Amino acid sequence: DKPQIGVIGMAVMGKNLALNIESRGYTVAIYNRTGSKTKAVATEHADKKLVPSYTIEDFVASLEKPRRILMMVKAGAGTDAVIKELLPLLDKGDVLIDGGNTFFKDTMRRNAELDKSGINFIGMGVSGGELGALQGPSLMPGGQKEAYDLVAPVLEQIAAKAEDGAPCVTYIGENGAGHYVKMVHNGIEYGDMELIAESYNILRQVLGLSVEEIADILKDWDQGELKSYLIEITADILTRKDDLGTDKPIVDVILDEAGNKGTGKWSSQDALEIGMPQSLITEAVYARYISALKPERMNASKVLSGPKPVEIPEADRKAIIEKIRQALYFSKIMSYAQGFEQMKMAAEQYNWELDFSKIAPIWRAGCIIRAQFLQEITSAYEKDPKLQNLLLDPYFTDIAMKYQAAVRDIVTLAVKNGVPTPVLSSAINYFDSYRAQVLPANIIQAQRDYFGAHTYKRNDREGIYHYTWYEEQ
């Protein structure tokens, strides 16, 4: 059998995706720049229909035509290097898929360049980590629709399946649309993670609960509206003890400096670029940055102290824990509302036709942000694919109205205790700004007109005005 598909890059993601594809009955060609890795995979899985090649020429020659090639290499220079080697070996109509975490503008550029040679280039977001790659990831492919149709059967087989059996893959849109949607997914992931961290911090610092008690609370939350992969793994994390024998919870010995690989930042940067507020995700990125200033924070803590903690009567605790749950759910909704608004604006600016009734369902399983409430988002967009904002769907309107009091109380309580809540606070601020009939932007416009003659519009008549703020000198 000639391999029906090939995978380039035998690091964790490529290897696991190759095994996933093979497990669906395909013969898979495999190749890696460093041959020893290809050999290791082929040897370890000698019983499987994997066809190793040790030169890129042999790899390409081994494939059935039109060729279908999935690249899983280090995004950026790695992707360009592999494309450069491949290009002279490919024929018109071949389909090249980049499954790396690629910046969407790179995908737009590569798609246009390869299109000149008649090569179909698909930029595909892959979420689910290494286990997802093996068992079923969520896939976000963008590129030529005809090219997608050629690979759709394979992608549908390897993708995660939602509860209703639907595969977590859909055609997202032209050129960089798939990688864009993956970028926003990752931004949302930053927000979700930080919201859980802030909620944990309030439970720990304000209510003084133990790590074990918080684990139980999260397990409980995972039974209801908040049911999601990230709540589930955080509950599990909180039950784990240090593996180096200190007998402490592992979270108590993990240094509080968060790293990042930049995809959250890209999401914020593009929100700034296209002019859409994405305050929750951006604050989540900043929260990682400020955490990384650990030595500076340690220094500052000797000089700058906070308020005296507020005494919380035992009798109030249960109600406060429920309010934290509500505040978390409320804030998660604000974050997704912003993420979808951003994608809507991006679709306009980059000329994509994004169908959220098809995009929301592919996040229901396989990916890191998988959660029960994605079913609610799916239903909202199925009812109204042109929904202006998630908050205007009756289900989300209702939750926002019911839970806003909780988030106001929790943010206030945290502020009074000197416990930071950058993302929870952003959530209520977004809600109050988005629903405001009047914002103080009149003051901004007056200031701009005053110092820079930038002009202003009036709320009682048409036209552009400039006020004479001072006599010409």
Ligand code: NDP
């Ligand atoms: P890495 O991102 O660590 O990339 C390593 C692979 O890239 C190796 O196969 C390496 O080959 C190859 N490579 C790097 N530079 C070059 C080059 N110049 N020419 C040829 N090959 C090169 O591997 P991962 O498996 O973690 O990720 C693969 C892709 O998937 C990345 O784009 C990543 O962002 C993305 N991704 C990763 C996820 C994860 O959870 N890890 C989740 C979703 C997406 P060699 O062995 O020769 O060095």
